Amino acid sequence: MDTTALPEADVQTIWKHACAALQLELSPAVYNTWIVSNPLTGLLVINEQSVVGVITSPTAFHSANVQKNLSPRIAATLSEILAKQVILEFKVGEPHLSTTTTSSSSTPQAILQTQATHTSLESTKQPPTSETASPFEQFSPPPQSTNNSGSPRVEDLFSPANIQSSSMDRAQVVSRQVGLRPDYAFTTFAVSTTNEMAHAAATAVSNNPGGSYNPLFLYGGVGVGKTHLMHAIGHNIIKNNPNIKVLYCTGEEFTNEIVSSIQTKKTLRFKEKYRNAQVLLIDDIQFIAGKNAVQEEFFHTFNALTKQASQVVLTSDRPPHEITLLEDRLRSRFEAGLMIDIQQPSFELRTAILLIKSAALNITIPMELAQIIASKVDSARKIEGIITSIRSEVELKKRPIDIALIDDVLRPETERKRPRLKVNPNDVLRAVANHYHVKQAAIKGQRRVQNLVQARHVAMYLLKEDLNLPYTEIGRWFSNRDHTSAMHAIRKIESDLTKNELLQRDVSALRMSLTAVSR
Numbered sequence: 147m148d149t150t151a152l153p154e155a156d157v158q159t160i161w162k163h164a165c166a167a168l169q170l171e172l173s174p175a176v177y178n179t180w181i182v183s184n185p186l187t188g189l190l191v192i193n194e195q196s197v198v199g200v201i202t203s204p205t206a207f208h209s210a211n212v213q214k215n216l217s218p219r220i221a222a223t224l225s226e227i228l229a230k231q232v233i234l235e236f237k238v239g240e241p242h243l244s245t246t247t248t249s250s251s252s253t254p255q256a257i258l259q260t261q262a263t264h265t266s267l268e269s270t271k272q273p274p275t276s277e278t279a280s281p282f283e284q285f286s287p288p289p290q291s292t293n294n295s296g297s298p299r300v301e302d303l304f305s306p307a308n309i310q311s312s313s314m315d316r317a318q319v320v321s322r323q324v325g326l327r328p329d330y331a332f333t334t335f336a337v338s339t340t341n342e343m344a345h346a347a348a349t350a351v352s353n354n355p356g357g358s359y360n361p362l363f364l365y366g367g368v369g370v371g372k373t374h375l376m377h378a379i380g381h382n383i384i385k386n387n388p389n390i391k392v393l394y395c396t397g398e399e400f401t402n403e404i405v406s407s408i409q410t411k412k413t414l415r416f417k418e419k420y421r422n423a424q425v426l427l428i429d430d431i432q433f434i435a436g437k438n439a440v441q442e443e444f445f446h447t448f449n450a451l452t453k454q455a456s457q458v459v460l461t462s463d464r465p466p467h468e469i470t471l472l473e474d475r476l477r478s479r480f481e482a483g484l485m486i487d488i489q490q491p492s493f494e495l496r497t498a499i500l501l502i503k504s505a506a507l508n509i510t511i512p513m514e515l516a517q518i519i520a521s522k523v524d525s526a527r528k529i530e531g532i533i534t535s536i537r538s539e540v541e542l543k544k545r546p547i548d549i550a551l552i553d554d555v556l557r558p559e560t561e562r563k564r565p566r567l568k569v570n571p572n573d574v575l576r577a578v579a580n581h582y583h584v585k586q587a588a589i590k591g592q593r594r595v596q597n598l599v600q601a602r603h604v605a606m607y608l609l610k611e612d613l614n615l616p617y618t619e620i621g622r623w624f625s626n627r628d629h630t631s632a633m634h635a636i637r638k639i640e641s642d643l644t645k646n647e648l649l650q651r652d653v654s655a656l657r658m659s660l661t662a663v664s665r
Contacts, residue, residue: 152189161186164223184212199224200235209236317385325394329506330377336502338495341371344486348375352382355425355457359484365462366488369525372461376427379459383425392425397433401440421450431460436471445476493641496520500529509537514633515552521640522556549617557614567612567660571623577659578605581652590624606632607639608656
């Protein structure tokens with residue numbers, strides 16, 4: 147059946163009517179993003195009942211989103227205006243029509259009626275040939291088998307899997323714009339008994355912002371994972387809804403922005419920015435304490451957000467009641483939400499964090515070496531620094547990941563703790579034997595009596611910590627034991643030192659004795 151295309155001026159007139167109707171139905175953001183930039187560029191009259199409309203988009207991404215989300219609404223609007231069934235075709239290219247001299251100020255129905263008459267007269271003159279192919283064929287996408295232009299069709303490019311991938315890419319872009327670290331996600335957060343409650347609460351908040359635990363107040367020491375969880379919340383919220391307005395900043399940045407807005411007389415813009423947020427994430431909120439103008443503004447911002455059910459997540463290095471110079475009205479609001487104390491990571495958690503972060507950088511660290519690092523580093527932030535050092539040694543110096551490399555990376559950490567003792571292994575063995583009232587030969591021997599085992603392990607620990615001997619050499623001093631035996635002994639002493647006060651006094655006394663004979 148013959149088809150004919152309406153002139154450009156007529157198409158523009160009809161599209162203008164459609165835009166006026168769509169603007170009333172859609173939000174300004176949706177209208178400006180998906181209607182204005184994806185115009186109707188062609189109308190093809192098929193018969194008295196049907197019209198084909200061609201929507202041209204600047205990119206395949208735009209075309210796929212309009213087709214998926216707005217196609218029924220645009221088609222219904224055009225159908226109502228033209229009083230005919232409108233079928234939409236989608237193409238990618240410059241949203242521009244060929245120039246015509248035809249213009250019309252008639253109504254859309256009159257335009258169609260005139261065009262139908264014109265089509266009827268033209269059809270009596272000559273049938274369409276290959277040279278005078280119908281405009282519908284010009285606008286229709288070519289069959290896949292004859293598409294030699296190198297540009298895939300929208301239907302082929304944007305399968306459900308590809309559209310989902312585009313949505314994920316968009317979420318990643320939004321997260322970067324917000325200022326969230328891409329590696330701080332729930333998938334890279336190691337969970338143990340010290341932080342499992344905080345992790346559960348953060349997950350619940352990210353899945354239902356504004357509905358669960360508002361505000362959420364996470365507090366704890368340095369390197370316990372507060373910032374990681376806050377960023378993970380932001381990532382998950384944006385992943386679920388890329389259109390949601392998320393704001394992230396530190397307490398210092400919030401303070402500086404208030405001062406700047408006052409100086410530049412832009413306080414109204416500042417208020418609109420923060421009070422219209424749907425999710426507000428502020429790290430190190432304790433920084434606003436003692437700053438009256440900042441606390442005043444944050445108080446009103448907090449009230450405005452919670453009133454409209456916007457989610458607020460805060461972190462601090464201590465609980466609200468311990469933040470000095472914090473106003474009582476803010477303290478009471480912080481305490482009205484869910485407050486969770488994140489404890490220092492345990493040895494097992496530090497090991498897990500190390501393995502997760504190193505794997506993310508494609509660095510394989512054996513379990514026994516990871517445990518050595520975890521026994522000497524007490525926070526996740528320090529672990530990141532250690533991994534960075536290992537990576538630089540491996541990539542720049544081509545060194546293998548072995549005990550020698552780990553010792554070199556950790557040595558600055560241990561040297562900052564205490565000065566190196568200038569003694570030899572015999573001095574250490576003698577001091578340990580005298581302290582525990584046993585013979586040196588017994589310490590170095592194979593007997594496994596409890597007091598000898600304790601003395602032997604302490605001696606190995608001192609040889610490693612204060613003399614920095616390799617594990618293999620330490621093993622040789624004790625009847626040629628394997629280096630893994632030395633590692634196990636030292637790790638046990640390190641673990642016991644965190645909870646055994648008697649052992650702490652023993653080690654301290656031995657170090658004082660060795661300092662006295664140090665050369």
